[in-house]
Amino acid sequence: xxxxxxxxxxxxxxxxxxxxxxxxxxxxxxxxxxxxxxxxxxxxxxxxxxxxxxxxxxxxxxxxxxxxxxxxxxxxxxxxxxxxxxxxxxxxxxxxxxxxxxxxxxxxxxxxxxxxxxxxxxxxxxxxxxxxxxxxxxxxxxxxxxxxxxxxxxxxxxxxxxxxxxxxxxxxxxxxxxxxxxxxxxxxxxxxxxxxxxxxxxxxxxxxxxxxxxxxxxxxxxxxxxxxxxxxxxxxxxxxxxxxxxxxxxxxxxxxxxxxxxxxxxxxxxxxxxxxxxxxxxxxxxxxxxxxxxxxxxxxxxxxxxxxxxxxxxxxxxxxxxxxxxxxxxxxxxxxxxxxxxxxxxxxxxxxxxxxxxxxxxxxxxxxxxxxxxxxxxxxxxxxxxxxxxxxxxxxxxxxxxxxxxxxxxxxxxxxxxxxxxxxxxxxxxxxxxxxxxxxxxxxxxxxxxxxxxxxxxxxxxxxxxxxxxxxxxxxxxxxxxxxxxxxxxxxxxxxxxxxxxxxxxxxxxxxxxxxxxxxxxxxxxxxxxxxxxxxxxxxxxxxxxxxxxxxxxxxxxxxxxxxxxxxxxxxxxxxxxx
Amino acid sequence: xxxxxxxxxxxxxxxxxxxxxxxxxxxxxxxxxxxxxxxxxxxxxxxxxxxxxxxxxxxxxxxxxxxxxxxxxxxxxxxxxxxxxxxxxxxxxxxxxxxxxxxxxxxxxxxxxxxxxxxxxxxxxxxxxxxxxxxxxxxxxxxxxxxxxxxxxxxxxxxxxxxxxxxxxxxxxxxxxxxxxxxxxxxxxxxxxxxxxxxxxxxxxxxxxxxxxxxxxxxxxxxxxxxxxxxxxxxxxxxxxxxxxxxxxxxxxxxxxxxxxxxxxxxxxxxxxxxx
Numbered sequence: 001x002x003x004x005x006x007x008x009x010x011x012x013x014x015x016x017x018x019x020x021x022x023x024x025x026x027x028x029x030x031x032x033x034x035x036x037x038x039x040x041x042x043x044x045x046x047x048x049x050x051x052x053x054x055x056x057x058x059x060x061x062x063x064x065x066x067x068x069x070x071x072x073x074x075x076x077x078x079x080x081x082x083x084x085x086x087x088x089x090x091x092x093x094x095x096x097x098x099x100x101x102x103x104x105x106x107x108x109x110x111x112x113x114x115x116x117x118x119x120x121x122x123x124x125x126x127x128x129x130x131x132x133x134x135x136x137x138x139x140x141x142x143x144x145x146x147x148x149x150x151x152x153x154x155x156x157x158x159x160x161x162x163x164x165x166x167x168x169x170x171x172x173x174x175x176x177x178x179x180x181x182x183x184x185x186x187x188x189x190x191x192x193x194x195x196x197x198x199x200x201x202x203x204x205x206x207x208x209x210x211x212x213x214x215x216x217x218x219x220x221x222x223x224x225x226x227x228x229x230x231x232x233x234x235x236x237x238x239x240x241x242x243x244x245x246x247x248x249x250x251x252x253x254x255x256x257x258x259x260x261x262x263x264x265x266x267x268x269x270x271x272x273x274x275x276x277x278x279x280x281x282x283x284x285x286x287x288x289x290x291x292x293x294x295x296x297x298x299x300x301x302x303x304x305x306x307x308x309x310x311x312x313x314x315x316x317x318x319x320x321x322x323x324x325x326x327x328x329x330x331x332x333x334x335x336x337x338x339x340x341x342x343x344x345x346x347x348x349x350x351x352x353x354x355x356x357x358x359x360x361x362x363x364x365x366x367x368x369x370x371x372x373x374x375x376x377x378x379x380x381x382x383x384x385x386x387x388x389x390x391x392x393x394x395x396x397x398x399x400x401x402x403x404x405x406x407x408x409x410x411x412x413x414x415x416x417x418x419x420x421x422x423x424x425x426x427x428x429x430x431x432x433x434x435x436x437x438x439x440x441x442x443x444x445x446x447x448x449x450x451x452x453x454x455x456x457x458x459x460x461x462x463x464x465x466x467x468x469x470x471x472x473x474x475x476x477x478x479x480x481x482x483x484x485x486x487x488x489x490x491x492x493x494x495x496x497x498x499x500x501x502x503x504x505x506x507x508x509x510x511x512x513x514x515x516x517x518x519x520x521x522x523x524x525x526x527x528x529x530x531x532x533x534x535x536x537x538x539x540x541x542x543x544x545x546x547x548x549x550x551x552x553x554x555x556x557x558x559x560x561x562x563x564x565x566x567x568x569x570x571x572x573x574x575x576x577x578x579x
Numbered sequence: 580x581x582x583x584x585x586x587x588x589x590x591x592x593x594x595x596x597x598x599x600x601x602x603x604x605x606x607x608x609x610x611x612x613x614x615x616x617x618x619x620x621x622x623x624x625x626x627x628x629x630x631x632x633x634x635x636x637x638x639x640x641x642x643x644x645x646x647x648x649x650x651x652x653x654x655x656x657x658x659x660x661x662x663x664x665x666x667x668x669x670x671x672x673x674x675x676x677x678x679x680x681x682x683x684x685x686x687x688x689x690x691x692x693x694x695x696x697x698x699x700x701x702x703x704x705x706x707x708x709x710x711x712x713x714x715x716x717x718x719x720x721x722x723x724x725x726x727x728x729x730x731x732x733x734x735x736x737x738x739x740x741x742x743x744x745x746x747x748x749x750x751x752x753x754x755x756x757x758x759x760x761x762x763x764x765x766x767x768x769x770x771x772x773x774x775x776x777x778x779x780x781x782x783x784x785x786x787x788x789x790x791x792x793x794x795x796x797x798x799x800x801x802x803x804x805x806x807x808x809x810x811x812x813x814x815x816x817x818x819x820x821x822x823x824x825x826x827x828x829x830x831x832x833x834x835x836x837x838x839x840x841x842x843x844x845x846x847x848x849x850x851x852x853x854x855x
Binding site: 079099108157160357381390398399415459 | 638724743746750754758762765766767768769770772786787789790791794795799802803804806807809810812
């Protein structure tokens with residue numbers, strides 16, 4: 001029985017000519033877990049906001065068509081009236097948690113609905129249990145991890161007992177452990193509590209989402225391209241074509257299908273393991289073991305950079321609150337490398353970066369942070385920023401000018417370069433990043449990808465020889481993430497060294513020369529992606545997961561697959577189709 | 580990134596008090612300060628406030644804000660002080676002291692202006708008001724978690740809508756500081772710095788901070804509004820039941836504070852102690 005029915009829905013924001021949603025129609029039955037997939041700007045958030053009534057009651061828009069959720073039309077009901085039918089969780093947990101203890105926050109919704117006290121208690125209990133937050137009732141939300149905070153946001157919505165739970169990219173801002181906590185909780189809500197779930201995803205967490213959904217609705221440019229079994233979204237590489245990307249296991253089977261046309265294409269890791277086991281056992285395919293543990297590397301030989309550029313030794317940093325963020329970090333970064341720093345939130349990645357660029361000074365006197373021969377601890381920020389610089393993950397934290405040219409020229413102007421030099425530097429960097437045609441575009445008109453590029457340009461224009469970029473692909477879909485990473489690789493050829501802080505293991509394995517794993521303020525692992533991602537046990541201890549294809553190879557190691565397989569092509573190289 | 584002007588859990592006497600006794604103590608002192616003008620009495624309150632600030636382990640660097648605030652207000656106080664050249668305005672202190680001229684200048688159009696001792700004491704009192712107010716406010720912020728305010732308001736049966744607005748406002752301030760810190764670091768890394776003494780140029784140089792901050796605040800508020808609606812905020816009237824635990828130490832603090840304030844007010848009203 002459908003719990004959500006949308007027919008011919010067209011939504012046009014005020015002062016916009018083009019509709020954000022065009023004649024969208026689909027149904028969701030009770031108990032289903034639906035993935036709403038599409039690239040950035042596809043209309044996913046608009047659709048979810050319309051289902052809960054935020055559009056048009058809070059965000060004005062022209063809405064045509066019919067929407068029925070749990071028998072109610074959100075156009076005729078206030079958001080407060082809709083919340084018992086459909087609850088919405090947004091990506092950022094920090095904005096959704098208002099109260100000062102876990103139980104107060106979960107009780108906030110039921111209290112607002114005027115539920116009697118015993119019912120509030122029952123609902124709080126149910127929501128805490130369902131999201132595995134039992135035992136944390138008295139905690140301040142700030143004391144929870146990112147994943148637990150998002151689970152708390154879900155609990156807050158769940159306590160109002162909605163029939164449908166809608167989640168707008170709920171794991172995009174979380175670290176790997178956070179993602180796993182939230183996904184586990186959502187999956188249980190669907191399987192054990194029978195709650196209908198809708199989860200929007202634009203690509204960075206596609207593999208995790210495809211693991212749990214049982215139906216998909218694929219949106220692009222405001223239109224539904226396809227809906228049905230998750231497999232329909234990977235057939236013909238549909239998701240890849242619209243920029244969302246494909247799970248690595250689907251990509252593997254699509255490539256394998258060129259030799260075995262009847263092959264079923266899995267969308268989840270478990271399914272892929274099962275299918276491959278079946279084919280291997282019946283002898284349809286065989287494993288061609290690689291020589292040696294390392295085998296044939298994807299980039300041969302691994303690029304490990306030139307001379308030492310940054311040397312960090314015995315670096316400790318303790319925040320004024322007493323929290324120890326770094327516990328004796330020793331590290332060398334070399335010229336010409338693309339280094340990925342991975343680790344849980346709070347493992348010390350950002351603090352280390354801030355110490356390297358001189359924003360934080362080490363809290364132990366014997367620490368050494370040397371960049372290009374200069375002692376950062378004794379230098380001013382202005383001396384350092386042309387040697388090593390840092391870009392925050394949110395480009396909007398720095399953009400303030402009217403247009404792109406003005407924005408990028410701000411740095412050189414601040415460093416008092418003459419007009420001609422400024423113009424040359426700005427034009428060079430815009431050209432190099434391929435955004436020169438946007439030179440006079442207003443910043444407010446730029447999409448997220450271009451704002452990220454302008455943020456990059458506005459620091460690159462200062463010609464730092466090393467750049468640390470925090471979550472460069474955050475908020476981008478897969479296609480744009482790849483585009484950005486390719487740009488970074490190109491920039492390395494120009495003599496710039498890049499360090500990226502990220503939770504995207506797939507991008508690290510595909511683009512980085514070296515991976516540094518941080519845990520509890522220390523460097524846990526340091527090596528090539530192959531070396532690091534083959535250390536499954538150590539990664540597990542740091543609560544990290546290697547890329548999906550590496551996990552697949554590890555799961556099938558008994559058949560002879562190399563555990564350090566990094567890419568789909570490397571996996572394919574180990575397969576031999578027999579018949 | 581740790582932020583300024585935010586509660587921090589510590590094991591200090593003030594942190595361990597119940598919100599009722601902590602607020603009683605701090606608000607009573609603020610209440611007294613608002614009546615006192617005599618720098619001698621204010622100095623005593625300053626010493627007590629500074630001791631509380633120190634014992635609560637409030638970061639010293641928070642006090643840096645006093646430099647621009649006192650600097651700005653001092654000019655204003657001096658101007659107003661110079662307008663109070665009539666010694667009759669000061670009835671408590673001996674006339675021969677308050678009427679003593681500290682300095683005198685001749686200004687075109689206005690003519691002669693002078694600063695007398697009474698006015699100077701008033702200026703000093705005003706500055707002390709600010710310093711004590713800041714010390715006590717920061718002590719309160721640093722020692723009181725948001726939960727305590729909310730519990731207290733609930734205990735006082737403040738409508739939940741007001742409690743919510745207060746909670747969000749209190750959550751908002753540190754969040755905004757955090758945003759501001761990130762923006763400032765991001766711009767510093769692009770070479771931003773205020774290297775001018777010209778106030779117009781300095782204001783222009785503040786734009787790289789203010790524009791992103793304004794944008795981030797608008798976005799934050801929008802998301803907050805959506806989030807609160809998604810939690811049915813404002814749908815009905817709600818009642819809370821809250822219990823606040825008081826220990827003997829809390830009762831002692833409350834009693835001592837109230838007795839001290841009563842005595843101080845008695846001397847203030849009956850004997851003009853604390854006035855100029």
